Amino acid sequence: xxxxxxxxxxxxxxxxxxxxxxxxxxxxxxxxxxxxxxxxxxxxxxxxxxxxxxxxxxxxxxxxxxxxxxxxxxxxxxxxxxxxxxxxxxxxxxxxxxxxxxxxxxxxxxxxxxxxxxxxxxxxxxxxxxxxxxxxxxxxxxxxxxxxxxxxxxxxxxxxxxxxxxxxxxxxxxxxxxxxxxxxxxxxxxxxxxxxxxxxxxxxxxxxxxxxxxxxxxxxxxxxxxxxxxxxxxxxxxxxxxxxxxxxxxxxxxxxxxxxxxxxxxxxxxxxxxxxxxxxxxxxxxxxxxxxxxxxxxxxxxxxxxxxxxxxxxxxxxxxxxxxxxxxxxxxxxxxxxxxxxxxxxxxxxxxxxxxxxxxxxxxxxxxxxxxxxxxxxxxxxxxxxxxxxxxxxxxxxxxxxxxxxxxxxxxxxxxxxxxxx
Amino acid sequence: xxxxxxxxxxxxxxxxxxxxxxxxxxxxxxxxxxxxxxxxxxxxxxxxxxxxxxxxxxxxxxxxxxxxxxxxxxxxxxxxxxxxxxxxxxxxxxxxxxxxxxxxxxxxxxxxxxxxxxxxxxxxxxxxxxxxxxxxxxxxxxxxxxxxxxxxxxxxxxxxxxxxxxxxxxxxxxxxxxxxxxxxxxxxxxxxxxxxxxxxxxxxxxxxxxxxx
Ligand code: SF4
Ligand code: SF4
Numbered sequence: 001x002x003x004x005x006x007x008x009x010x011x012x013x014x015x016x017x018x019x020x021x022x023x024x025x026x027x028x029x030x031x032x033x034x035x036x037x038x039x040x041x042x043x044x045x046x047x048x049x050x051x052x053x054x055x056x057x058x059x060x061x062x063x064x065x066x067x068x069x070x071x072x073x074x075x076x077x078x079x080x081x082x083x084x085x086x087x088x089x090x091x092x093x094x095x096x097x098x099x100x101x102x103x104x105x106x107x108x109x110x111x112x113x114x115x116x117x118x119x120x121x122x123x124x125x126x127x128x129x130x131x132x133x134x135x136x137x138x139x140x141x142x143x144x145x146x147x148x149x150x151x152x153x154x155x156x157x158x159x160x161x162x163x164x165x166x167x168x169x170x171x172x173x174x175x176x177x178x179x180x181x182x183x184x185x186x187x188x189x190x191x192x193x194x195x196x197x198x199x200x201x202x203x204x205x206x207x208x209x210x211x212x213x214x215x216x217x218x219x220x221x222x223x224x225x226x227x228x229x230x231x232x233x234x235x236x237x238x239x240x241x242x243x244x245x246x247x248x249x250x251x252x253x254x255x256x257x258x259x260x261x262x263x264x265x266x267x268x269x270x271x272x273x274x275x276x277x278x279x280x281x282x283x284x285x286x287x288x289x290x291x292x293x294x295x296x297x298x299x300x301x302x303x304x305x306x307x308x309x310x311x312x313x314x315x316x317x318x319x320x321x322x323x324x325x326x327x328x329x330x331x332x333x334x335x336x337x338x339x340x341x342x343x344x345x346x347x348x349x350x351x352x353x354x355x356x357x358x359x360x361x362x363x364x365x366x367x368x369x370x371x372x373x374x375x376x377x378x379x380x381x382x383x384x385x386x387x388x389x390x391x392x393x394x395x396x397x398x399x400x401x402x403x404x405x406x407x408x409x410x411x412x413x414x415x416x417x418x419x420x421x422x
Numbered sequence: 423x424x425x426x427x428x429x430x431x432x433x434x435x436x437x438x439x440x441x442x443x444x445x446x447x448x449x450x451x452x453x454x455x456x457x458x459x460x461x462x463x464x465x466x467x468x469x470x471x472x473x474x475x476x477x478x479x480x481x482x483x484x485x486x487x488x489x490x491x492x493x494x495x496x497x498x499x500x501x502x503x504x505x506x507x508x509x510x511x512x513x514x515x516x517x518x519x520x521x522x523x524x525x526x527x528x529x530x531x532x533x534x535x536x537x538x539x540x541x542x543x544x545x546x547x548x549x550x551x552x553x554x555x556x557x558x559x560x561x562x563x564x565x566x567x568x569x570x571x572x573x574x575x576x577x578x579x580x581x582x583x584x585x586x587x588x589x590x591x592x593x594x595x596x597x598x599x600x601x602x603x604x605x606x607x608x609x610x611x612x613x614x615x616x617x618x619x620x621x622x623x624x625x626x627x628x629x630x631x632x633x634x635x
């Protein structure tokens with residue numbers, strides 16, 4: 001990606017659409033959004049107020065879209081954005097925002113601040129003011145096909161292990177299968193048990209599925225860094241693979257931003273609707289279970305709770321399925337006080353976990369989840385996003401807590417009625 | 423002479439600036455453009471927009487706790503001001519004579535006093551909060567203070583004018599209200615109208631995702 005400050009400002013200006021113009025017009029500077037953001041509540045630093053992170057974009061909006069702003073420019077009274085402003089705000093725009101969208105739920109005038117941050121990042125990344133870790137991840141995603149550098153060879157090695165452990169054949173490049181499955185690099189590297197669970201569940205439920213050797217990576221670093229070009233390229237790889245295999249559905253895995261990238265942003269990035277549908281793995285499991293194709297038996301009595309991945313639940317709309325599934329396999333399921341669409345973020349979404357510079361802050365704001373867990377007093381937390389899982393596990397370790405984190409798909413797979421038992 | 427100016431031409435001028443200015447602001451918002459959402463929705467955007475327009479009047483649980491002062495003061499101010507603006511006896515008569523041609527039931531005097539007190543308490547609390555709280559101090563611009571200050575002065579002179587029945591005070595009140603009308607479209611006071619856009623846009627996109635925003 002080419003970096004240029006002037007182009008960055010131009011790009012930032014291009015991002016101001018009617019939504020953003022209405023948001024800036026409506027903001028009354030009441031500060032309520034701060035109370036919803038874990039970066040403010042856990043640090044008390046007013047600079048972490050969500051709408052304050054939009055200050056460079058607000059200044060540009062004022063200059064370009066308001067009477068006083070234009071007037072001030074004419075008289076030479078307005079200070080144009082400088083590289084220093086970008087340098088000063090880079091930390092606020094990237095390190096202290098996970099684009100979790102909690103602030104967007106509470107603003108009295110209805111501003112979707114997470115959307116604004118997503119757009120502001122487009123200007124920042126074009127200008128070259130984005131964290132090195134995220135730049136590298138995006139570069140790897142574009143050149144190698146995965147932000148973590150996972151290649152097809154690595155995937156095949158992981159699949160070979162799964163095949164050995166389960167005795168199942170994992171379908172690859174199967175023309176005309178109903179479902180094409182994506183994985184996140186983190187699942188391939190850190191949680192291959194997710195792949196194993198999917199394989200076992202699909203086998204038991206008789207799902208016709210495949211993996212594409214052309215596009216198996218679900219994550220989209222372009223969305224996180226704020227590059228619609230990179231994001232569009234990553235989405236089109238999946239779309240091309242799915243359309244050439246002729247599948248009916250593409251399954252988004254247990255990864256938050258991957259889902260909102262492919263499900264909600266993707267068609268807009270490539271400029272057309274897909275010829276297939278996107279379904280999140282939790283939606284599919286819930287559907288299979290309701291259709292009677294996924295037979296479950298037994299359940300755990302361990303008291304446990306669910307950490308809602310922001311991009312799947314609040315920003316993705318998959319609110320009911322994880323709860324339905326937990327209702328089937330966990331009798332001790334209890335909700336945290338703020339849950340569902342008002343959950344608190346793990347602190348590492350939106351690319352924050354790929355940004356080493358932000359580590360200290362990320363671990364600090366994990367305190368919000370720690371307090372939630374301590375209030376509830378449970379020792380097991382289920383989630384449905386590999387990134388949340390890693391971030392939560394790191395936070396738990398850092399705070400020396402005794403809490404286990406497990407993936408929901410794996411938990412469901414544990415209570416699968418095997419064919420022999422049927 | 424000045425009285426005639428305030429009562430006549432300046433009133434019509436400020437009203438015209440207000441109306442045209444507000445329409446122009448709507449136009450600048452719409453002119454920025456919005457690409458259609460090509461993702462297949464779970465539910466209708468229009469229903470989401472409409473829902474969000476109303477549900478945002480009720481605060482969410484934890485913000486209602488953490489931001490209690492802002493919320494309570496915000497409600498007091500807005501409700502009090504609404505009552506004063508549309509139901510104070512002199513206002514009802516003024517609108518009937520100058521704009522609508524018909525009147526409607528006005529507040530009795532005691533209810534006017536309560537509304538005024540509520541509005542004043544709310545406004546002063548919000549202003550104090552704006553001046554003292556680190557977050558609002560950081561966010562606030564000159565525009566926020568000018569807007570608040572003008573509203574405060576308009577309310578103050580209005581109450582005094584009614585209590586004292588003193589013509590110069592009424593004229594001062596009207597003059598300040600006219601300044602407010604002229605300032606309004608160029609300020610964040612525009613949220614009075616643009617909240618319909620901002621809540622609507624967010625409600626629509628979240629509604630399409632199947633989320634009650
Ligand atoms: S809550 Fe909304 S109106 Fe209040 S400061 Fe934040 S963005 Fe502005
Ligand atoms: S999206 Fe989340 S992390 Fe970002 S400002 Fe809003 S509440 Fe804070």
